Amino acid sequence: MNKMNSDLHADETLTGMSDQDHSKDDARKKSTGTALVAVPAGSLTGVERDPREEVWGVLHNAKRTEAEVPRTWRRRKIAARREAAVQAFDQLRTQFLQGVRSEGLKRIAVASPRSGNGTTFAAVNLARSLSRVPGCKTVLLDLNLRAPGVAETIGVEAEGNMDEFLTGEISFFQHVVRYNDGLALGLSRSARPNASDLLQSGLVAGAVSEMTHLLKPDVVMLDLPPILEYDDLSAVLPHVDGVLLIADGTSTQTKDIAECERLIKNRSKLMGVVLNRGRT
Numbered sequence: 001m002n003k004m005n006s007d008l009h010a011d012e013t014l015t016g017m018s019d020q021d022h023s024k025d026d027a028r029k030k031s032t033g034t035a036l037v038a039v040p041a042g043s044l045t046g047v048e049r050d051p052r053e054e055v056w057g058v059l060h061n062a063k064r065t066e067a068e069v070p071r072t073w074r075r076r077k078i079a080a081r082r083e084a085a086v087q088a089f090d091q092l093r094t095q096f097l098q099g100v101r102s103e104g105l106k107r108i109a110v111a112s113p114r115s116g117n118g119t120t121f122a123a124v125n126l127a128r129s130l131s132r133v134p135g136c137k138t139v140l141l142d143l144n145l146r147a148p149g150v151a152e153t154i155g156v157e158a159e160g161n162m163d164e165f166l167t168g169e170i171s172f173f174q175h176v177v178r179y180n181d182g183l184a185l186g187l188s189r190s191a192r193p194n195a196s197d198l199l200q201s202g203l204v205a206g207a208v209s210e211m212t213h214l215l216k217p218d219v220v221m222l223d224l225p226p227i228l229e230y231d232d233l234s235a236v237l238p239h240v241d242g243v244l245l246i247a248d249g250t251s252t253q254t255k256d257i258a259e260c261e262r263l264i265k266n267r268s269k270l271m272g273v274v275l276n277r278g279r280t
Ligand SMILES: Nc1ncnc2c1ncn2[C@@H]1O[C@H](COP(=O)(O)OP(=O)(O)OP(=O)(O)O)[C@@H](O)[C@H]1O
Pocket: 112, 114, 115, 116, 117, 118, 119, 120, 121, 122, 144, 147, 149, 225, 226, 276, 277
């Protein structure tokens, strides 16, 4: 018996074949000269399929919008800047995941003191970076109902609005889309005038619970309106485990950061302050 055949027998003993079966099989081998054994996927490597894949696989794929192709002289400059941003967000991701894992934080609000400070830019890039961690699943919800920006920033089409999902007009599976294996998105196409009422109503808690129950993500990120311009943060704070504050290195004042810290203190955990557009 050569080495290949002895290995084959070792595998067959795992399948529970009787001696009689073996003799039949030996005859088959003699007749064909080829032996095939069915080995279930992952049984030797110990790699198992993530059970969450089943429900993530049911989500509609996000429709990517066509990226504008810049002229060649700009292309290199843009690629270099993009690479630097990717590296910065990968570093942030490492610290962020340490906080998430060591302190058991799952639902994180992302917000800035003022409009335009970079909440959406940071939330999208951090979510993308997290989605590149094998086995890590993130959901990013655009809860800036007043001025949604996640779809445009990440480059996909938003087909519905978060408020329709929050109020149950459209179902979870109609609304939430899959950006890639590690990232799902809840998007809004247009601004809603009654944003504050919706966030205050407690519907956010139900939506986040449904999302967490169905998709079992490692992280849920909520993109919020500017903290010092609207009162939406206070409605959301009871339903999140932590807040990531995004400050603009070129315009945010220290007193604004202090005011945001005061509003968050004793109501949620401030995970950290990210200096966007900061100089190294
Ligand atoms: N670090 C950065 N590098 C390059 N562009 C940036 C950076 N941060 C933000 N921007 C750009 O600045 C603009 C405003 O950023 P963004 O939409 O993230 O702000 P925001 O805080 O979400 O604003 P709002 O509160 O109105 O939603 C966007 O065009 C975004 O692409």
